[in-house]
Amino acid sequence: MNGANIKQFYLNSIDEEKAKLIPLKKQIFIIATLRLLTLTLGIVICYLTWNNTLLTIAIALFFFFIFILLLNYYGKLIFKKKYSLTLIEISEDELKGLNYDFSAFDGAPEKIQAEHSYSFDLDLFGDRSFFQSINRTVTFSGKDYLARCILFPQKDREVILGYQKAIQELAKKLKYITHFRIMGKITQKEIHNSSKLTETYSHKNLLYKNKFWAILTYIVPLSYIVLLILFLTGLISAIYFIPLWLVTFTISSFSIKPINSILDIFDKKTDILTTYSQLLQIIEDEKFHSTLLTSNQDLTHSQIKASLAIKKLERYCSNLNMGLSYPVILFFNPVLFWNVNYAIKVEKWLEKYQNEIPKWMESTAHMDALCSLSIFAFNHPEYIYPTIITEHFTFTGKNLGHPLIPENTCVKNNVSIDKDSYFLVITGANMAGKSTYLRTIGINHVLACMGAPVCASSLEFYPGNLFTNLRTTDSLADNESYFFSELKRLKMIIDRLQSGERLFIILDEILKGTNSEDKQKGSLALMKQLISLQGNGIIATHDLVLGSLENEYPENVKNYCFEADITENRLTFTYKIREGIAQNMNATFLMKQMGITGL
Secondary structure, three states: OOHHHHHHHHHHHHHHHHHHHHHHHHHHHHHHHHHHHHHHHHHHHHHHOOOOHHHHHHHHHHHHHHHHHHHHHHHHHHHHHHHHHHHHHHHHHHHHHHOOOOOOOOOOHHHOOOOOOOOOOOOOOOOOOHHHHHOOOOOHHHHHHHHHHHHOOOOOHHHHHHHHHHHHHHHOOHHHHHHHHHHHHHHOOOOOOHHHHHHHOOOOOOOOOOHHHHHHHHHHHHHHHHHHHHHHOOOOOHHHHHHHHHHHHHHHHOOHHHHHHHHHHOOOHHHHHHHHHHHHHHHHHOOOOOHHHHHHHHOOEOOOEHHHHHHHHHHHHHHHHHOOOOOOOOOHHHHHOHHHHHHHHHHHHHHHHOOOHHHHHHHHHHHHHHHHHHHHHHHOOOOEOOEEOOOOOOEEEEEEOOOOOOOOOOOOEEEEEOOOOOEEEEEEOOOOOHHHHHHHHHHHHHHHHHOOOEOOOEEEEOOOEEEEEOOOOOEOOOOEOHHHHHHHHHHHHHHHHHOOOOEEEEEEOOOOOOOHHHHHHHHHHHHHHHHHOOOEEEEEEOOHHHHHHHHHOOOOEEEEEEOEEEEOOEEEEOOOOEEOOOOOOOHHHHHHHOOOOOO
């Protein structure tokens, strides 16, 4: 399936759902009308038969039964309508995304970290970011998991292969992925941090294992049964129910405080678990083949399926809330100790499953993140899954492009680093494409380590630790100059190399914050140190003197350039990388063209 077919797929989905909505809206109107007629007709007939009590009760029950059936059917139709509308919304958002408008998706600006090894330099988070372009998560924990995949990519070959297989499998299950996303959007009550959610359920027992309340839950109902038998056999008067009720009502009132404490724990959080319950059931019911997906599915199983366990909790909490309403609080509580019973059930559930909840959240988050990566793969069928090399450092590929640059304007380039302690030195004019090239390499390295497909026709890579320095800034808050901030970042690289880390280093214009002479000396010294420490990477610079390193270190340095061509007083760029050192610089030319200098 190519790009045009992908767009047509989403257009067809929109047309199909819009066609479904036409008869669906008519059905909803008809059922709503029938509900009103049923209610009205039931009231009228009951009024006419009011003198015949039994007949009135029978008619009332009949119409009530019909009304409930219509109400349930109405609810199902409303759900179908929401489902279709959400599917249309998702398809429209994907069409926008295919046109490089990612505004419908969350770019997670809160994840921007200037001190991170590469995320700030590569524009991974925020508006119009890489994360925004791939993020399709429907839960907070899923978004967080996807962000962690980007910030802390995998380095183990087998793990990356596992992600590749999982993404490939899910990319063929677009109907399944879409269903997961729709259910997440429909049932989602609020965004909630799952780590805090799991902490919520670390609860100390208030009623469970308390012998006093445990005994009363048996003794009180039994007392009423005994009294009822004695009353029916004529041994006692019904008046004895009054003192028993007063005593049991008073005792049950003492449980209100701990019960409210239990309810406070679940305030709105059971609704969130309902969202996870729906998504967990989708995970549980699907048949997977890849090891990563099946092992993730295993997290949802303990003594009982996670979705079923959560539904039990929902039922317990619903009944517990009911115990504080009328008439339950006046009858069921003192007679059956309703609220105490269900409070104990909730606490027993917590004791049994509180250690499982983090696993369920993790499974859902994992699947949520994998769905995002699989949609990315589905939307880019021309992307390829790279080959992982672990014997030595490698980053060798053909026709690499940046996934955020539209296909019709994206100029693709090759890269070749096929041994340890090896650097590409890239010289070139302003605006010729050096920075875009560096970010293209960086973003594809991140994708490769995540197990996702990359924008290239071929790629072999070593899953090392990426470290970039493309956008150093000064810090007024920390009283740091631009130059000192850059030095700190370069020091981090040296320290990590000296500790034995295998780094993939991408630097743009070393020592920008100092004068030309210092810059040249410092840049040459730094490059020699990086080579001696077995570093690997790409250095972009305006300093042509760095090109001399290829003569001094022919086994460790290779020169490439991006040229600016000046023909008939016109400046043009090919944005294609070439071997050798740049010959044309364009700063003076541009200044003259803009009238800034009289040269």
